[in-house]
Amino acid sequence: MAKHMAKDLRLAVEAAAETHAPSPMLAVLEPLYRKLAEAGLGEADFTAVVKALGCASP
Structure with missing residues (x-):
């Protein structure tokens, strides 16, 4: 979870x-x-980082 990281x-x-x-x-x-x-994404996993960096697949 992002908040723990x-x-x-x-x-x-x-x-x-x-x-x-x-x-x-x-x-x-x-x-x-x-x-x-x-930003309220504390419960999100590592995919939140990928999305935040704009690296997610379309």
């Missing part, structure tokens, strides 16, 4: 910042999942 990614961002670990993928993924959760 958003939470986990937020925690990973915090941990990376505390340890000064480079985390380029977190910088991309955390805002994406946060926006999905804020």
Whole structure:
């Protein structure tokens, strides 16, 4: 579920910042999942990411 991924990614961002670990993928993924959760798609699975990125098949 997107809301759980958003939470986990937020925690990973915090941990990376505390340890000064480079985390380029977190910088991309955390805002994406946060926006999905804020948009009411917190219960959606990974297909919400595909749709949000416009990668879904017609």
